[in-house]
Amino acid sequence: HLSADRVASVKVSVNAMATEGLRVLGVARASHAGDQLPDKQTGFDFEFMGLVGLADPLRPGVPDAVSDCRAAGIKVIMITGDYPATARAIAGEAGLDFEDVVTGCL
Known part of the structure; x- marks a missing residue:
């Protein structure tokens, strides 16, 4: 999970990218070693990787x-x-x- 400071920082980045007309996606990853996947996303321990900005002129x-x-x-x-x-x-x-x-x- 992200700290409050990191969430605030990401929000600033999202807004800056969006202001440039970009569609912004957050990217995260998780590992799972078991044979059966959890029923819900909350069953994974996601790690935030960063943001991706997509231009659609x-x-x-x-x-x-x-x-x-x-x-x-x-x-x-x-x-x-x-x-x-x-x-x-x-x-x-x-x-x-x-x-x-x-x-x-x-």
Whole structure:
């Protein structure tokens, strides 16, 4: 398990990576010597290995398409399951307003 200081440090790193528009994954490993796997993940002693940031760039025409829609009077919104900081970065790249971010189930 991670200490409170390490958790705080990882959260800072996640936010920094997400702010760059990256999708962030945590990577951990565990060993198991027995023949039968535990029924639940909590049965493993995981070791945190680090973070991986994945870039999924916008298609080249997206900012122009957003601009064209606005010029035609169409309100453009983005719906995503991304981490809020990632969503804000992607919205900014697309030319979307990103002040209002709603998280969770509606």
